Amino acid sequence: xxxxxxxxxxxxxxxxxxxxxxxxxxxxxxxxxxxxxxxxxxxxxxxxxxxxxxxxxxxxxxxxxxxxxxxxxxxxxxxxxxxxxxxxxxxxxxxxxxxxxxxxxxxxxxxxxxxxxxxxxxxxxxxxxxxxxxxxxxxxxxxxxxxxxxxxxxxxxxxxxxxxxxxxxxxxxxxxxxxxxxxxxxxxxxxxxxxxxxxxxxxxxxxxxxxxxxxxxxxxxxxxxxxxxxxxxxxxxxxxxxxxxxxxxxxxxxxxxxxxxxxxxxxxxxxxxxxxxxxxx
Ligand code: SF4
Ligand code: SF4
Numbered sequence: 001x002x003x004x005x006x007x008x009x010x011x012x013x014x015x016x017x018x019x020x021x022x023x024x025x026x027x028x029x030x031x032x033x034x035x036x037x038x039x040x041x042x043x044x045x046x047x048x049x050x051x052x053x054x055x056x057x058x059x060x061x062x063x064x065x066x067x068x069x070x071x072x073x074x075x076x077x078x079x080x081x082x083x084x085x086x087x088x089x090x091x092x093x094x095x096x097x098x099x100x101x102x103x104x105x106x107x108x109x110x111x112x113x114x115x116x117x118x119x120x121x122x123x124x125x126x127x128x129x130x131x132x133x134x135x136x137x138x139x140x141x142x143x144x145x146x147x148x149x150x151x152x153x154x155x156x157x158x159x160x161x162x163x164x165x166x167x168x169x170x171x172x173x174x175x176x177x178x179x180x181x182x183x184x185x186x187x188x189x190x191x192x193x194x195x196x197x198x199x200x201x202x203x204x205x206x207x208x209x210x211x212x213x214x215x216x217x218x219x220x221x222x223x224x225x226x227x228x229x230x231x232x233x234x235x236x237x238x239x240x241x242x243x244x245x246x247x248x249x250x251x252x253x254x255x256x257x258x259x260x261x262x263x264x265x266x267x268x269x270x271x272x273x274x275x276x277x278x279x280x281x
Pocket of ligand 2: 019020028029030031032132133135136137162
C-alpha cells in the first residue's frame with residue numbers, strides 16, 4: 001500500500017532505508033496484494049501486470065473511467081485467492097521508463113496522471129496507500145535491509161522475500177553464528193559467491209520443495225491481525241525429528257512426510273550455509 005513505493009514517501013521511519021522502490025528492476029507491491037493470486041508464477045504475474053499497464057495508459061483519468069478499469073481488472077474471484085480476506089489491487093502495474101518494475105498505476109508520478117494522486121479511488125484509499133509500512137520495514141535491522149537491497153536483482157523475488165522478516169533474520173542469524181561475528185554488508189557486496197548463495201536462499205520462497213500440501217503458496221500474509229497465522233512445520237508422522245533449521249522450515253511453510261525428507265531439507269540448507277560461510281571467511 002505505501003505507495004508511496006516512490007522515494008518521496010516510501011521510507012522506513014526507523015532507519016531511512018527504502019525498501020519499496022529500489023531500482024529500475026527491483027521494487028515491491030506485496031502489501032497491495034501483488035502475490036495474492038492463485039497459480040502464482042513470475043511469468044503469469046508479468047503478463048497480467050503488463051496487460052493492465054498497457055490498458056490503463058488509455059483510460060480516461062476520470063472517476064468513471066478509473067472505476068470502469070477497476071471493474072474490468074478485479075482479477076480472480078476473492079475466494080480463489082490464497083488469502084481470500086486479503087486484497088489484490090487491480091491498480092498494480094509495471095512502472096518506470098522500461099516498465100521493468102512493479103508499482104502503483106494511480107500514483108501521481110505515473111505518466112498520464114499529470115501529477116494527480118488517484119489512489120483515493122482504490123480499495124484501501126489514498127491515506128492507507130500513502131502511510132502503510134509492513135512489519136519488515138521496522139523489524140529488520142539496517143544491515144539486513146542493506147544486503148537485501150544490494151543483492152536481490154529482480155522485483156519478483158525481492159517482493160517475496162523482503163516481507164519475510166522472521167525468515168530473513170533466521171538466515172542471517174545462522175550465518176552470524178557460523179562466522180562467530182555479526183555480518184557486515186561488505187560480506188555480501190564484495191563477494192560474488194555469498195551474494196549468489198543469498199539469492200539462492202531468497203529463491204526458496206518460490207522453489208521450496210518441502211512446502212506443505214494445501215499451503216497458500218509463496219504469498220506472505222504479514223499483517224499482524226491473526227487472520228492467517230503460519231501453522232508451523234507439519235509432520236505427517238510423529239517420529240519425524242525436529243531440525244536445527246526449525247524456524248526457517250516454519251517460515252517456509254514446510255511439511256514433511258518422512259524422516260528422509262527432513263534430512264534432505266537439512267542437507268539443502270547445510271550446503272547453502274556452508275557455501276556462504278566459506279565464501280566470507
Ligand atoms: S492503489 Fe493499489 S497499487 Fe496503488 S498503492 Fe494503493 S493498494 Fe497499492
Ligand atoms: S510490503 Fe513493505 S516493503 Fe513491500 S511495498 Fe509494502 S511497505 Fe514496502
